Amino acid sequence: MMRAVGAADIAPRTYAWEIRAGGLKVRVGAKRMAVDGLDLSLGTGVHGLLGPNGAGKTTLIRALATVLRPAAGSLELLGEPAGGTGEAHRALRRRIGYLPQEFGYYKRFTVREFVEYMAWLKEVPKADVPAAVQRAVERVGLADRAEDRMKTLSGGMVRRVGIAQAIVNDPAILLLDEPTAGLDPAQRLRFRELLQELGADTCVVVSTHLVEDVAAACTDVVLFAEGRLRFQGTPDDLAAAGGPEHVGDSPLERGYSALLLDSAQERGTW
């Protein structure tokens, strides 16, 4: 489907990184710092956010989605400070797509109604909504189920609706929290293709605990543990960090456990 090129598409970018965090701290609950002094710069491409469960990945993604306010440090998204208010903040949010880890939806809505509703919440111009919704639904391969109610869909299809609503506003930053949960192997393959497609002109951050997702679809790996950045580099760099003595079935998994082990030893708990 054709899409008109708007002024925003050809305007020169005035920022070097889509996402830039410096000394970022985000609090969860009253005491715990789930993100504790993070320095991170991410540009266009697919960034795999890897880390053990409870490492603070979801908190970080929520801060990037601007639904949690940082406790300290700086966070710039598309050259704008993330903690802003008013019209500038709304304009920034219009350019972010977000799929939460627990993707909640209204069961009575059809796929199209739900994605349309999200397009409305995201302030997509009224005239563009039908085409934007159709394009998003087609990209996740649900065009033939668009008129079905959400409650009739399988878990994998619901997940794909979640991705469709995230991309319906053509975001410049796309945040996906554990998007492959509930997808079968074939859907996972298709999803990785879609990621690569989106990563060509979007800053995509995919949080996952599956090392294989990273290997297949990511241009860049961000290893996150205990609220801090442990490693950032290509999947090949990650694989190179591991040796035969480390735990794992693949070079990437061995690199992953090697780097986590290093960070654990730094803390002196071993």
Add this chain to the structure above:
Amino acid sequence: MSVEHASTRIVDAYARGGEELAADEVWALEAHLETCGACRERLSAAVTSEAPALASLVGTVWSELEPHLAATVPVPPRRRWSAALTAWLTPVMVPWLATAVSVTLIALLLEVTGVRPGLGNGPLVLLFAPLLPVCGVAASWSRGLDPAYELTASAPRAGLPLVLRRTAAVLGVVIPPLLVGSWATGVSAGQWLLPALAFTSAALALGTVVGVTRACAALAVVWAAVVLAPTLATGRTTFALQPDGMPVWGLLLALGAGVVAVRKDAYSLLGTHR
């Protein structure tokens, strides 16, 4: 203003492609083509005459593409009513509002038939009017009841205007049956409307601090202590709902509205959904 159009030599050379034109000529031509429909038309004619291979390639691509374009599913027309409705209500609010309206109607029925199971002899409509809108507000902005709360919180439209929109929808549904009820039983509307609005504004104000769900739960407790318990104990309309209590409710309403205005940014964060 006279416009200088591109020469036929340049247009033809451009259509043929290759190295014939200097880079600055290409650049100047393209800049002109962007603004001049006449020259674009000349260029497309030149492509047909100067570069037949390209023209036939484009023709082939089109003829292969056309059946696919015809087969594309047309976008069905939007169901207007549902789109308009979701701007005010979420599906999870509907059962709550239905409950609120039913409660009002049942109370009205009890009042009319004179069956008053231990609820004192004051007008029933006064008893629960403050609580009904609070329940609606809870349903419109809470983690437990609204499955899409996190998506809603992350959207550009999240924030005070959306909360007020949903609150207005709640009041729009809940207040008319209460009006009918108070008219039928001869209670002045001001006597319950002010407490109801004060409770609503208090729910929104407190919600910016502890989250809307918790705020509504706390206000339900306050309602039980200040309105329900004294009425059940004494069998008379409690002081809080007597005309003398009205200035206090007015003050509470103003205070709540003030706090909401000051803390409005909290409504675009996840915390208010607690």
